[in-house]
Amino acid sequence: MPRFKNILVTGGAGYIGSHCVVTLLEAGHEVIAIDNFTNSVEDEDGSPALQRAEKITGKKITFYKADLLDKPQINAIFDKHPVDCVIHFAALKAVGESMQQPLLYYQNNLLGMLNLLEIMRSHNCYQMVFSSSCTVYGEPEHLPITETHPTGSITNVYGRTKYFIEEMLKDLSAADDKWNIISLRYFNPVGAHPSGLIGEDPTKEFTNLMPFLAQVALGKKPVLTVFGTDYNTPDGTGIRDYIHVMDLASGHVAALNLLSQTHIRLKVYNLGTGKGVSVKELVNVFERVTKAKVPLKYVDRRLGDISAMWADTSLAKEELGWSTQLTIEEMCTDFWRWQTMNPDGYPKKTKKTEIVVNGKS
Numbered sequence: 001m002p003r004f005k006n007i008l009v010t011g012g013a014g015y016i017g018s019h020c021v022v023t024l025l026e027a028g029h030e031v032i033a034i035d036n037f038t039n040s041v042e043d044e045d046g047s048p049a050l051q052r053a054e055k056i057t058g059k060k061i062t063f064y065k066a067d068l069l070d071k072p073q074i075n076a077i078f079d080k081h082p083v084d085c086v087i088h089f090a091a092l093k094a095v096g097e098s099m100q101q102p103l104l105y106y107q108n109n110l111l112g113m114l115n116l117l118e119i120m121r122s123h124n125c126y127q128m129v130f131s132s133s134c135t136v137y138g139e140p141e142h143l144p145i146t147e148t149h150p151t152g153s154i155t156n157v158y159g160r161t162k163y164f165i166e167e168m169l170k171d172l173s174a175a176d177d178k179w180n181i182i183s184l185r186y187f188n189p190v191g192a193h194p195s196g197l198i199g200e201d202p203t204k205e206f207t208n209l210m211p212f213l214a215q216v217a218l219g220k221k222p223v224l225t226v227f228g229t230d231y232n233t234p235d236g237t238g239i240r241d242y243i244h245v246m247d248l249a250s251g252h253v254a255a256l257n258l259l260s261q262t263h264i265r266l267k268v269y270n271l272g273t274g275k276g277v278s279v280k281e282l283v284n285v286f287e288r289v290t291k292a293k294v295p296l297k298y299v300d301r302r303l304g305d306i307s308a309m310w311a312d313t314s315l316a317k318e319e320l321g322w323s324t325q326l327t328i329e330e331m332c333t334d335f336w337r338w339q340t341m342n343p344d345g346y347p348k349k350t351k352k353t354e355i356v357v358n359g360k361s
């Protein structure tokens, strides 16, 4: 039995949250998941992703539809359950939307976090794993990116909310040594659970490469637009460190294990593979393993994009005892299995429509 028993997962019905819940259950943790369904699917019985996570693991999840901005509601959940540690995924994450609605992003991501930290403190729960992003590094000054690389020169509001929260956590852990926090800086999460039962199903307009690529391969979108062919990279297209979402999930279990054994106050770790893959390379692997054709259209660079980024993974290896196991082929195969088994994503809640005849229903 793991030292932390009850784990509260915020954003548990989302893409990364639901995969992490599977891994937590398999590692023997009890999961209390909350989600407000802003960017995850809701059906009549709650979250289809979490129902499927129960099917995969044969274990039960306690679930609440709850919003971190509703303090009394979150407080009541903490009153009811003795939470040993929180994994905090819940956040708005659409880069374009964040530029148009900065207040929405600051309110949701920053205030949501403040509420959560206050409620945790009042319930004597000081252990947290925070879902951060490699976006905090901005344009890399050196590669691979180590955790000591400067942070903060970010061009979008979403990324700044991650950066501001990391700064908040620094102040908090400096002021009160009871806190024990790990911030995980994810590189580019892709892939899906190998069962094909859970995967990425964004309810908001998405612009990330892998889901777009899969939509084109399915014939739901006509062409994949490749943003930029003149980057200073071997084939001219942008390079990223794609990481399988199941490897990312096991990184969280490794972080929990470290927190349960050591009082580290606050530490940050990169979660990546340490390998850079270009857009063209990813498309080639995807076409090879799925046998699907992906028509491409080459256009100019996307505003705000960086050229190349990949992680230095040595700190996570040394201190978390964690490294990735899954290949780029597996990322593509698993994502494709999820997409072909669920071409329209999860079954959506159907609103009962009332038939009105001559003014009478």
Ligand SMILES: CC(=O)N[C@H]1[C@@H](OP(=O)(O)OP(=O)(O)OC[C@H]2O[C@@H](n3ccc(=O)[nH]c3=O)[C@H](O)[C@@H]2O)O[C@H](CO)[C@@H](O)[C@@H]1O
Pocket: 095, 133, 134, 135, 156, 158, 159, 187, 188, 189, 207, 208, 209, 210, 212, 224, 225, 226, 227, 228, 237, 238, 239, 240, 279, 302, 303, 304, 305, 306
């Ligand atoms: C500016 C922006 O959106 N940044 C977000 C984006 O980063 P990031 O740009 O790394 O991730 P994407 O999946 O959007 O793009 C990956 C690579 O594919 C290229 N590409 C993407 C889509 C497409 O239709 N065609 C194409 O060529 C991009 O130019 C890039 O080189 O996702 C990350 C992980 O979720 C977030 O942390 C970043 O904040």
